[in-house]
Amino acid sequence: MTRQSIGAARVKELESAFKCPLCESPMRVADCKSLICCRNHTFDFSKHGYLNLSARPASRKYTKELFQARRKIITESGLYTKMHETIAGAIEKHKGGSADSYTMADLGCGEGSHLHRILEECGSPGITGIGLDLSKEGIVMASKKYEAPIWIVGDLAKSPLADQSLNVVLNILSPSNYKEFKRISAHDGLVIKVVPRSGYLKELREALFGREENMSYRNDETAALFRQHFVLADVIHLNYIKELNQAELGNMVRMTPLSWSSNKTRIDGYINRDYAEITVDLDILIGVSTDSG
Ligand SMILES: [Zn+2]
Known part of the structure; x- marks a missing residue:
């Protein structure tokens, strides 16, 4: 079987999860x-084996180089292992x-390594994974x-996904x-x-911009907005420090949009x-979609 026909066979098993991105009718x-x-x-x-269901051109800022660096950090440095x-x-x-058989989609999946690693950690062969991203470059790399x-x-x-078609929606640092997450989540689905x-x-951030310009992330509003749409089942706070070697530091800089606005020196x-050392400090919001309409 070719990769094209393997991709087609996988989607055929899940046809009802898709809708036309142009006219919204079943596919x-x-x-x-x-x-x-x-x-x-x-x-x-x-x-x-991938499908291009985008109705508009992709952002060109996310290059192959960025995605390659991201993949190396995710799959080789172990920086996100605890998160997975x-x-x-x-x-x-x-x-x-x-x-044990359900559908899990990573929305904004980039080159796909987070989804791949989480599917590995979940370990059940019955889970169908769907990775969606506007960047064609990322999806090409993921599918290869x-x-x-x-x-x-x-x-x-x-999104080209049908109403209530997903049991688990992942949205990682993206x-x-x-509104869309809610529409495509099954009743009692996880977001x-x-x-x-x-x-x-x-x-x-300190190295690239200096301490005084170090803008901290504010996520209170994000969490409040999340709560307006989903029943919050849990918030898991992850905080750990990992040491990265020289090659990994280079990949950190290449994978992050932060470096676009820093200077070369x-x-x-x-x-x-x-x-x-690098700090990983994250909140994992676990929501349940209860709106069936
Ligand atoms: Zn159509």
């Missing part, structure tokens, strides 16, 4: 190569029911590396669209949002250290 897989709506809007699976384990544990604890999830180039604000706290990557000073 079906045709000839193991396309997803077609009843008005004949047609989207072909790429040779790597914690999220998998929270899903196990809160998902309710005993079903990770075969199992369904990978979609798509717009969070106008912008949200709560898990990871937001940075004030200490998140503070050593990196400061960046060089940071990436030429032999090693440095």
Whole structure:
């Protein structure tokens, strides 16, 4: 089987979870190569198996270099391992029911490594993973590396997913669209949002901008807004420090939009250290979607 037909077969098992991004009508897989709506809007699976269901052009700021650095940090440095384990544990604890087969989507998945790692930690072969991102570059990389999830180039604000089609929504350090999250979540589905706290990557921010310009993240408003849309089941506060080596420091700088507005001298000073500590300081908000309408 080609990657294209594998991708098509996976979506065929879950056809009802998709709606046409242009006219919102239901879709079906045709000839193991396309997803077609009843008005004949047609989207072909790429040779790597992903689908481009985006109605608008992607941001070009997220480059292949950024995603490669992000992947190395996520899969090799272990910086986010504790977060992946914690999220998998929270899903196990809160998902309710005993079903081992359910649908989990990472909305704003980038190059897919967080979703891949969380699926690994969850360990159940019955979970269907869906990764969605507006960046085609990210989805191409995800589909080349990770075969199992369904990978979609798509717009969070106008997502190609059907009403109440997901059991678990992940949204990790990435912008949200709560109205959409609510629409596509199944009744009693989980919505898990990871937001940075004030200490998140503070050593990196201090190195790039200096202590006095070190803007702290404020997430009170995010949490309040989240509460307006979902029943808050839990908030898990994760705080730990990890030491990164020189190669990893370079990847930290390359994966973060922070470096776009810093100067070269400061960046060089940071990436030429032999090693440095970095703080991970996050809140994991666990919400339950109770609105069935
Ligand atoms: Zn259509």
